[in-house]
Amino acid sequence: MIITLEEAKQWLRIDHNDEDSLINTLISAAEKYLINATGNAFDSTNELAKLFCYVLVTDWYENRDMIGKTSEKVRHTVESILSQLTYAYGGGVV
Secondary structure, three states: OOOOHHHHHHHHOOOOOOOHHHHHHHHHHHHHHHHHHHOOEOOOOOHHHHHHHHHHHHHHHHOHHHOOOOOHHHHHHHHHHHHHHHHHOOOOEO
8 A cells, every 4th residue: 555544634634534435445546547557566665656646636536527537737747757657666566
């Protein structure tokens, strides 16, 4: 796991438990997206992978009609981080 539910809620500034299931789903989807896009598995020690997940979870949480896609406001950030994570790391868990 790259980010925990508690970390995501702190990032999102959420202090209730009403949407924990949704946030967990978004975390899981973001982590799978990262693996599929880079061919690499990452863990919680990779700060850039964590930032990627935070950005994607936040975008999907705030723009629920766009889950599975990135909004225009974060597309460049997501693409830049993906490029860095793809080319800076070989296969395996990093």
